[in-house]
Amino acid sequence: MNIPEDLQYTREHEWLGKDGRIGITDYAQEALGDVVYVELPEVGRVLKPGDIFGVVESVKSASDLYSPTGGTVIRVNPALADHPELVNQDPYGSGWIMELAEPAGGDLMDAAAYRRQVGA
Amino acid sequence: MDVPLIFERSRAGRRGVVLPPPENGWVNPEAWLPPELVRTAPLGLPEVSEQDVVRHYTQLSTLNYGVDTGFYPLGSCTMKYNPKVNDWAAGLAGFADLHPLQPEETVQGVLTLLAELEGGLAEIAGMDAVTLQPAAGAHGELTGILMIKAYLAARGDPRTTVLVPDSAHGTNPATATMAGFQVREVPSNARGGVDVGALRHALGPDTAALMLTNPNTLGLFEEDILEIADLVHAAGGLLYYDGANANAILGRVRPGDMGFDVVHLNLHKTFSTPHGGGGPGSGPVGVKAPLAPFLPGPRLVKQNGGWGWNYRLPQSIGKVRSYYGNVGVLVRAYAYLRAQGAAGLREVADMAVLNANYLLARLGPQYQTAIARRPVKHEFVISAVPQKHRGARALDIAKRLIDYGYYPPTVYFPLVVEEAMMVEPTETESKETLDRFADAMLAIDREIDASPELLAEAPHGTVVSRMDEARAARQPRLVWETSPRPGEARGNQGGH
Secondary structure: OOOOOOOEEOOOOEEEOOOOEEEEOHHHHHHHOOEEEEEOOOOOOEEOOOOEEEEEEEOOOEEEEEOOOEEEEEEEOHHHHOOOOHHHHOOOOOOOOEEEEEEEOOOOEOHHHHHHHHOO | OOOOOHHHHOOOOOOOOOOOOOOOOOOOHHHHOOHHHOOOOOOOOOOOOHHHHHHHHHHHHHOOOOOOOOOOOEOOOOOOOOOHHHHHHHHOHHHHOOOOOOOHHHOHHHHHHHHHHHHHHHHHHOOOEEEOOOOOHHHHHHHHHHHHHHHHHHOOOOOOEEEEEOOOOOHHHHHHHHOOOEEEEEOEOOOOOEOHHHHHHHOOOOEEEEEEEOOOOOOOOOOOHHHHHHHHHHOOOEEEEEEOOHHHOOOOOOHHHHOOOEEEEOHHHHOOOOOOOOOOOOOOEEEOHHHHHHOOOOEEEEEOOEEEEEOOOOOOOOOOOOOOOOHHHHHHHHHHHHHHHHHHHHHHHHHHHHHHHHHHHHHOOOOOEOOOOOOOOOOEEEEOHHHHHOOOOHHHHHHHHHHOOOOOOEEOOOOOOOOEEEEOOOOOOOHHHHHHHHHHHHHHHHHHHHOHHHHHOOOOOOOOOOOOHHHHHHOOOOOOOOOOOOOOOOOOOOOO
């Protein structure tokens, strides 16, 4: 399972990059199965850590997305509207979900701690 | 052996019925209608003969799979056999040919039946009053939660939050949201029940209700139910019983005695109405006496020596269904109750639980439940994680079961179990059927190592083999699209 060292992680399987980018982990996309729809937040929305910012729907279920940190949404991934499968194919790259400006706060884990949580 | 669509059988000019021309000649719509309302594109309807239609749909009907054709262990759905005598009862002219607007004095028979059914369901649920109006389980949930809301408002204590366990049916949080409540999830403990410590933490002055299914979706009885009820009541909230799994407790234990204040029952699951084809269903709701003034109206009352409808209900949440509910389903339920009697209903629960535990024992050690060995109630949830590590997911096992002639169990629910397969055999299956199903499951388990492609490509014998579920969800084609050439129906390959 792919758990990059340079990202931070939440208990709910989101990742946060140093540039404020946010997505779901390889573990999450594997557990969800084929993603068929991603509900994205509005640009400009102000989020607190733990706020629900969207929904990811797979063939199995629909799951809320929790913001790993606080900040203002400055960008969402426009490709997901037509290609939700990017979340499965490249969860840390082209399957990113949103980007926050000046991310701050949140209960975050490093890669080693997240690896322990998912038993990888 | 693909089956063509009715559109693909179409031939230009073919007709089932040839109608004579109108006596006064054809009307030109352009002379009567504004141009934007006049259709210029072809209708695109299939042009077929009567025999084409009869053969097409008769052939499709033979592809149906139901409880009347085979074993249907679809967990959480209670797909049990429904005795035909109850269909006969519902079809009697004295019930089926009535009009709901007939004068009350001409329908005393059906009103007596409805009143007695209310009483019977109240007795089974341990409730004081019952409404038969809701047309389905989720409809019953909404009715129940709206009554709780009205009751709290009347008490001068409006509350904002409904608690649901993480193993709940999706309809529970959906219902609470629909009724205007915030939803808060309560985690399960290691034994598969509600985590009482976490519940204590979640309860507060904002708690309107806890919605609970008991036995829960893991098929496990909530061992701490009395403590849970005390905690919810001490916090000033109410306890809602989701009757989805009532088949497991009939005649053995009553939700009212467990401390529940509001209960819905699914007549189309537990009480003998076939379901799975979209209804009609029925989800009566029972309440304890303090909530009775809030029941939907009208209410059946004894007046002038007969039964009649009372519409003067100042605190009622109002009507939730046209007329009085799905009466045909109610007649079946009444017939079923009278045929079973108290002893028979108890035996239903006993056999449902025995069958589930027998089947689970037969499947071990190849298939195991996620929760450390606990006796289950009427259903169980296998976690196919060991099979996944060997190369076959729950979905593959389910699809392969179709090749063996069975309707597959529910998969990937409840969400708290990884690679979940939820199996509910019901009380109406024989030991021989359970043994054959267990043999098929064990054979499939061996196939995972011996011939994995059998699972990966299953099902093999059906009209449509493995579906691309992701593509179907991402790019659904929901309508037949015709080409512009009139009279010739062709599919449009590029449609969304």
